Amino acid sequence: MQALHIIKIGGNVIDNSENLHRFLKDFTALDGYKILVHGGGKVATQISESMGIEAKLVDGRRITDIDTLRIVTMVYGGLINKNVVAQLQRYGTNAIGLTGADGDFIRAKKRPVKTIDYGFAGDLFEGSINPDNISKLLDSGFTPVFCALTHDGDGQLLNTNADTIASALAVALSKSYETTLVYCFEKKGVLQDIDDEDSLIREINPERYEKLKTDEIIHSGMLPKMDNAFTAISFGVKAVIIGHSDDLGQLKNKAGFGTRLSK
């Protein structure tokens, strides 16, 4: 099977022009099929504020009301996505910038209202991803660049978590490609000691993961990320790698990049 890298970046790359350019060059240098998934960044907040639209929070959770959906459609789907594409073209990656509505690639369901109405937040479901349509782009030599927007198939765009999109893409495409899912964030990977960037753990398999949890090396915020990663692996993803966006160049050189989770 053809190798495929699905790489997710967040605000720490998007918001810093120098980091972004370094990352996009390293991304371009990666051989084989690849997909980029990007989250938002501070620019969405800045533009909301300049338009006098306040972030809506209920119990500390962000709500995608209609104004917020318009902002994220403009900023994620337009401003960030198309500038990333233009830069990737500059560096030699034949990128195509997409939401889940494009090509019917990713459908979601509007989150049901229980105690909180999250507005136009979309949750993925079994069959959300259309791997055949995505393969057509990959096999034509294009590199898809997805932002954190999906659609419901009935004309409604929805705001969906970028980590979740990356993971769902990896699972759905692992039937056709040898898929590695890479999460770039602001740490070198999973650290033995959170205050010591030199304490990187290079490899974690499910047994070691259980031990790291028991020893309380991995806890709180990292647990859901790690659980999701091992779920993706159990569904066929070859490996999930968590590392710093600045170090992506080392992934190509196999010199060791971040923490590699695998079976």
Added chain:
Amino acid sequence: MQALHIIKIGGNVIDNSENLHRFLKDFTALDGYKILVHGGGKVATQISESMGIEAKLVDGRRITDIDTLRIVTMVYGGLINKNVVAQLQRYGTNAIGLTGADGDFIRAKKRPVKTIDYGFAGDLFEGSINPDNISKLLDSGFTPVFCALTHDGDGQLLNTNADTIASALAVALSKSYETTLVYCFEKKGVLQDIDDEDSLIREINPERYEKLKTDEIIHSGMLPKMDNAFTAISFGVKAVIIGHSDDLGQLKNKAGFGTRLSK
């Protein structure tokens, strides 16, 4: 050769939800390969104003300064484009929303500064369009939806006239497809009497065009549009049709839609 329709819509469709939905249903009902090209609309101006950014005009000409480029990237490339795509998906067209940067489909050159600095305005040139890359999408069953943005290949997005994009796409793709270019606007077509919508001229060939010019039936604003249309035809486009967006359904039924310009 496979038939291809390239259809351009402007603000009169984009700005009116009812018109837009009717148009997108009619567009979906059209058989064969197709490409949609859309301009802006009032929403770009509204969003600029809500952000406190004023339109820059020099000698009555709109200037794309950096703030305006950000707005059009958000509004054309994000808000309008992705909502059109989501609606097309709803009606059954497998649309993909694009700028010229995506897939390296359309390159432009930043307009040189002579007496006026137009800012980030991009002019097309011989070889601007990459027909091979666009064919990959069409042959994969996707329907490209282009907004009025291009790139220079060096990381810069540029604002380019949507009529010009539609015409350049038609010429470049006429080597591979039997291409019809359709301009939708707010009149039924070229009228013998501009105040009488019933005076539609159904067909114009170059000889008749010369006569209509001599008789001053066609003048002022229509001349550059018509000249461009006949230039596109001389470069291989099968026909250029000018008609009202509300009537697009009649194009499918061959019942006669707008004014048909051909050799």
